[in-house]
Amino acid sequence: MRVVTIVILLFFCKAAELRKASPGGARNRVNHGRAGGSRKSSNPVKRYAPGLPCEVYTYLHEKYLDCQERKLVYVLPDWPQDLLHMLLARNKIRILKNSMFSKFKKLKSLDLQQNEISKIESEAFFGLNKLTTLLLQHNQIKVLTEEVFIYTPLLSYLRLYDNPWHCTCEMETLISMLQIPRNRNLGNYAKCESPQELKNKKLRQIKSEQLCNEEGNEQLEPKPQLSGKPPVIKTEVDSSLCHNYVFPIQTLDCRRKELKKVPNNIPPDIVKLDLSHNKINQLRPKEFEDVHELKKLNLSSNGIQFIDPEDLTSGSYDDTLNAEQVQKLLYLLESTEDPIIIERALVTLGNNAAFSANQIVIRELGGIPIVGSKINNPNQSIKEKALNALNNLSVNVENQIKIKVYVSQVCEDVISGPLNSAVQLAGLRLLTNMTVTNAHQDMLSSYITDLFHVLVTGNGSTKVQVLKLLLNLSENPAMTDQLLDAQVDSSFLSLLDGHVPKEILLRALTLLQNITNCLSEERRLATQPAFPAGSLFSLLYGKECAQKMKALVHHHDADVKEKVTMIPKF
Template sequence: MRLLRGLLLLLFLVFWAADARKGEGRSRRLMRGRSRARAVKRFAADCKEYSTNGEKHLDCQERQLKSVQSGWPEDIDHLLLARNRIQVLRDNTFSNFRNLRSLDLQQNEISRIEENVFSGLSKLTTLLLQHNRLQMLSEDVLIPMPQLKYLRIHDNPWRCDCQLDSLVRYIQVPSNRNLGNYAKCAEPTAFWGRKLKKLDADQLCTPQHENVEIPKPEHENLPAPIKEFDATTLCHTYMHPVPHMDCRNRDLKTVPADIPLDIMRLDLSINNIKQLRPKKFITVKDLKLLNLSGNSLEGIDTAAFTGLLNLNELDLSNNSLQNFPYGVLEDLYFLKRLSLGGNPWICDYNIHYLIYWLKHHRGVYHTGLVCSKPKEFQGWSVEDYVKTYNGECPKDSQSGQTADPAGITAQKFGDETEEEELGPIPYRGPKKYEIIRLT
C-alpha cells in the first residue's frame, strides 16, 4: 500500500513538473511576442505621425534608416524619408501604402531602383528623388504612377547614354512639364552639364557620343570643368505642405540661379549675400514668403523685388541695412508682414521713403524700425523721428516775416511804397515791391 502511494505521488510530481514547463514556455513566448510588439510600436513611434488639412503625414526623416520598416501605418497620404541612408529601393517596397500622394526620398544614398518598387501607388502625385546617387532610371519604373505630376531627380550623377533613353523621352512629353525639370547629365563628357529636358534623345544611343574624351595637347593638362552651382544643386526642395526651398546656411554670396518656378516659400537666411541685384526673383511669381534674414545685406536694388506680386511675407531682419532706396517696395502689392529688426537704420531724409510706403500700406504689419544713428535719435522709433522732422519749422527771428506752407518767407516793405520818378511822366506812378527770401 505504501508502495502504491509512493508511485502515485511520483506520477503526480512528474505531471506537475511537465505542466510547469509548458506554462513557462507559454509565458516566455507571450513575453517575446509582447516585446516584439513593443519594439515595433517603439520604432514606429520614432517617426512622427500628424495630420494637416485632413491628410495624414508620417515623418521619418533623419532616422538613419536603410529601408522601409514594418509596422508603419498604411493609410498615410504623405511619407517623408529624406536624409536617411537608403541605398536600394526594392520591388514592392511601398505596395501597402496605396493612399500615398507624395513620397519624399531625397538626400539618401539611392543608387538603384528596381522596376516594380512603386507598384500600387496609383494615387501618387509627387516623387522626390533629388540629391541621391542615381545614374540610370527606366520609364518602366514610373508607369505604375499614372497621376504623377511632380518628379524631382536633379543632383544625381546621370549617365546620359542608351540606358537613359526611355526616361529622357518620357519627361520630354509636353504633358509632363513638371517631371525632371532640373536634372543634368554627369557623363559622358560630351553631354556633361546638359539638362535631360533639352537633350536630343536620338543622340543618346549614338556610339560616337559614348565614352568621348576631350583631346589634350601634349605635355599640357586641361583644367577640370568648373561646376556651376544653382539652386537645385545647393538647396533642398520640398513639395508639402506647399512647394518650398531651403537654402539656409549654404554660404551663398548671391541669390542662386534656376529657382524652380512653382516655389512658394524660399529660405535664404544665414548666408553672406551683401547686395540684392535687380530681378533675381522675377521668375518665381508664386512666391509668398521670402526669408533673407541673417545675411550681410547692405544694399537692395530698386528692381530687386520685381515680379513678386503675390509675396505675403518678407524677412530682412539681422542685416546691415541703413535705408531703403526709393521705389524698392512698389511691386509688393499684397505684402502683409515685413520684418526689419536688427538693422542699423540711419534716421535722416533717406529713411522717409520707407515710412511713406508703410503709411500708404496700413495693412502691412512691420517690426524692428528703430533708429541706430545719429546719436540724438538713437533708440527712437523711425516713425517718431519722421514726425519730428515734419513738425512745424522754427519761427524766423526777423520781424515782419511770415512763413507759407511751401517754405518761402515773404517780407513786405510798406503798402504804398512809391517808386522814384525815373522815367517819363506816362510811366511814373506808385509801385508795390515784394521781396521774397528763400529760407
C-alpha cells in the first residue's frame, strides 16, 4: 500500500475588505466623509449614506456597510436599514446594548472583531433573525450565556476566540450550546483564560462538572444505578489492536482493524501511521497533535466525510498530496462553507499546484473550476488564496485553456479592487502568467487603459507587477496598436525620472524599447502613425519623453545607461 502524505499550512482568517467593479472597469469605492472623495467613473456605486465616515456599497447584489477602523463606540442612527453585511472591525465599541442592531432586520453577517467589547446585554441581537455569521473574536468578553443568541435562530458561523473567557457556572449554557453536534462552526478555537485549572482548555471540550465544581457540590458523586444492571462502559479504541514496528522506522500498522475512530494512545515517537481500510469517517479536533514525530499518514479507504479544520495544522506532513488526497480535498473545498477550511484547502492545493505532476492531477480531477469559483468569494483572503492557486496551475499550458474563462473577472477585480491589496497583486500575477505566450493576450485589450491607471497610482510593488504584465503584451507586435492607443495619464512619464527605483525604471524603459522595436520592424515610425491625443503614443514620442531619455543617458547606474542606448532613436 502506497503511503499517502498530507501537506497543509496554517493560515488565519482576517477581516474582509470587499470591493467590486462595475462593468468596464469603473472604480466602485465610496469614501464618505473623506477629503478628496471618490474619483469620477462611468458607473459609480450609489451613495446610500452621504456624509457618513463609512462606505456603503453593493457586491453581488448584496449591500455592505464598511465602517472598519473608524474609532466608533456605537451604531450610528442614519445607517441604511436594508444592509445585509456590516463590517465594524477594529473600532472602540465596548458594550453591545439591547436592541442595538434591531432595525437591521435583513442583516446576514456582522463583523465585530478587534473591538473592546467586554459586555453583551441579553437582547443585544434582538431582531437579527436572519443573521448567519457573527464575528466576536479578539475582544474582552469574559462571560456570555446562551440567552444572548435566542434572537439569532439561523446563526451557523460564530467566532469567539481570543477573548479572556472566565469558565465558571455562568458559562454553562453557552458551552452546552457550542457542544451540540449541529453547531460545529460555533465557537471553534475559543479557550478559557481562567480559572487557572481550566486555562487554555477549549470551550467546546469542557464538561459541565468542571465548570460548576464547587465545594460540597454533590453532582460529582456517582449516581445510584436504578435498574440494578452494571453501568455500560464505553471503551476507547486502543492502539494495542495495531502492530508496532521499530525497523526501518517507527511504524504503527492499524490496517483492516475495523476501527471507527483513531486509536487514543498512539506512541508519540511514531513516524509512520497506517490507518487504511478501516471505517473511520470523521477526524476529531487535533487528532494527531501529540504524535510529534509523525511524517507519513495513510487514511485511504476509510470514507472520511468530515475533517475538522484543526486537523489541517501539522507542518510535519512535508510531502505532496497524491491523487486520492487531492480528490478528497477538492470534495471538501466544494462542499464546505467554513471560510477557515476553504482557505486552508486552497493554500494546500496552491502549494501542490507548484509541482508539474499535480498541475495535471488537479485538472483531470476537475479541480480548476472548483478553485476558480472561489475568486468570487466575498472574503478577500479566500479570493487571494484562490488566485494564488490558479496562478500556480496556470504554469501548465493546458490548464490555461480552462483558466482563461476567469481572465475577464480577474481583470475587473484588479482594476476596481482595493489599490495595492493582496488580492490585486495576486490577480496581476495570474494575468502575467496567462500572458507569457500570445494565446490569451487579446482578452486584455479592453483593459489596457485601466491597467495603466493602476500602474501610475499604485505603490512600488503594484507598479512592478503591472509593468511585468505590460511587458508581456509589448513583446507581441499584434498588441502594439492596443498599447499605443490606450489613454494614459501624463504622470506615466514620471516613471522615467532618474530617481525612480531601478527595478521600475528598467522595466519602463524596456516597455518603451519593445514598443519602439515593434514599430521599427513594421517601418511605421517613418510614416508617423495616427493615435489620439492623450494616448500612450503621444506621451512616448513627445518632447517631454525625449528630454527624460536625454537625461537618463547620464544616469549613475550603468544598466540604466545601457538600456537607454539600446532604444532606437525616434
